[in-house]
Amino acid sequence: MTQAAIQPVPDQPAPVSAIDLRKEFEAVDIASVLAQLDRELIGLVPVKTRIREIASLLLVERIRQKMALATTFPTLHMSFTGNPGTGKTTVAMRMAGILHRLGFVRRGHVISVTRDDLVGQYIGHTAPKTKEILKKAMGGVLFIDEAYYLYRPENERDYGQEAIEILLQVMESQREDLVVILAGYGDRMEKFFQSNPGFRSRIAHHIDFPDYAESELMAIAELMLTEQNYRFSAEAREAFIRYIAVRKTQPLFSNARSIRNALDRIRLRQANRIVAKLDRTLTCDDVMSIEAGDVLASRVFAEGAAKGA
Numbered sequence: 001m002t003q004a005a006i007q008p009v010p011d012q013p014a015p016v017s018a019i020d021l022r023k024e025f026e027a028v029d030i031a032s033v034l035a036q037l038d039r040e041l042i043g044l045v046p047v048k049t050r051i052r053e054i055a056s057l058l059l060v061e062r063i064r065q066k067m068a069l070a071t072t073f074p075t076l077h078m079s080f081t082g083n084p085g086t087g088k089t090t091v092a093m094r095m096a097g098i099l100h101r102l103g104f105v106r107r108g109h110v111i112s113v114t115r116d117d118l119v120g121q122y123i124g125h126t127a128p129k130t131k132e133i134l135k136k137a138m139g140g141v142l143f144i145d146e147a148y149y150l151y152r153p154e155n156e157r158d159y160g161q162e163a164i165e166i167l168l169q170v171m172e173s174q175r176e177d178l179v180v181i182l183a184g185y186g187d188r189m190e191k192f193f194q195s196n197p198g199f200r201s202r203i204a205h206h207i208d209f210p211d212y213a214e215s216e217l218m219a220i221a222e223l224m225l226t227e228q229n230y231r232f233s234a235e236a237r238e239a240f241i242r243y244i245a246v247r248k249t250q251p252l253f254s255n256a257r258s259i260r261n262a263l264d265r266i267r268l269r270q271a272n273r274i275v276a277k278l279d280r281t282l283t284c285d286d287v288m289s290i291e292a293g294d295v296l297a298s299r300v301f302a303e304g305a306a307k308g309a
């Protein structure tokens with residue numbers, strides 16, 4: 001059973017003076033969650049390092065609680081900053097699981113919202129909206145994507161301000177039962193924190209998500225294909241390496257998300273190619289294999305060539 005780690009429970013055993021660390025570590029099975037994170041997410045080394053640190057801190061906090069040494073509940077609110085498609089939403093979902101395993105949130109669910117879920121259109125609508133979301137998120141993680149949209153200084157009486165005030169208050173008063181993760185693009189988040197220092201001071205962990213290197217994008221592509229029971233032929237692999245190099249220089253490039261979208265279109269072209277020749281026997285290999293032509297037909301190459309890339 002998991003319960004909020006810090007609150008003393010009436011029938012809790014008397015404080016211990018020594019603890020078997022390995023047993024404690026294995027009891028929460030955090031190693032498997034971290035290993036899964038390593039396996040399923042390519043790169044993100046600084047992010048994974050921070051998550052390990054937070055997990056260690058929380059494990060020690062649990063132990064300190066058993067020793068009756070914990071005095072304050074750790075602040076767990078976080079901010080995730082980084083360019084589009086760098087894995088912020090994905091990691092937020094994992095984070096909820098980690099916090100749950102370690103007993104720092106009761107339920108371990110994530111409520112993912114943006115400004116429109118919190119802020120109303122008319123006077124009097126915002127407070128009930130925000131409170132309703134907070135109620136749903138209690139015992140878990142409230143993920144606020146593109147948090148800076150909450151703050152619109154150009155609008156003198158913007159209802160966003162009302163949502164901000166309620167959030168700030170709950171982040172302080174209910175921090176034992178709710179973890180808020182704010183996410184967004186780096187520069188805008190920085191401006192948002194400058195204008196709303198209350199948020200900055202309530203956030204314990206600022207985690208920055210770097211852009212992926214081309215080799216990491218390639219590894220992400222292969223991981224995604226493997227998960228879907230596809231694979232590149234040797235030539236297709238070469239073609240996709242070139243695809244990444246060209247796509248990266250084009251507008252609206254969004255890291256791993258662009259890779260996912262590219263693979264969706266490649267699968268479409270592969271299917272089209274397969275179905276174009278009906279009179280034959282198909283093997284597993286045929287339907288799993290992505291060929292160079294499936295990649296090279298992308299208009300990314302045409303646009304790249306047009307620009308002289």
Ligand SMILES: Nc1ncnc2c1ncn2[C@@H]1O[C@H](COP(=O)(O)OP(=O)(O)OP(=O)(O)O)[C@@H](O)[C@H]1O
Binds near residue numbers: 040043082083091223
């Ligand atoms: N390191 C990674 N390894 C494997 N897949 C990844 C990785 N990072 C992101 N992805 C995949 O890329 C897609 C986009 O990731 P995600 O939605 O988490 O990015 P984001 O930072 O939240 O983007 P946005 O800022 O646009 O909301 C998802 O399908 C996710 O599974």
Ligand SMILES: [Mg+2]
Binds near residue numbers: 088090
């Ligand atoms: Mg996202």
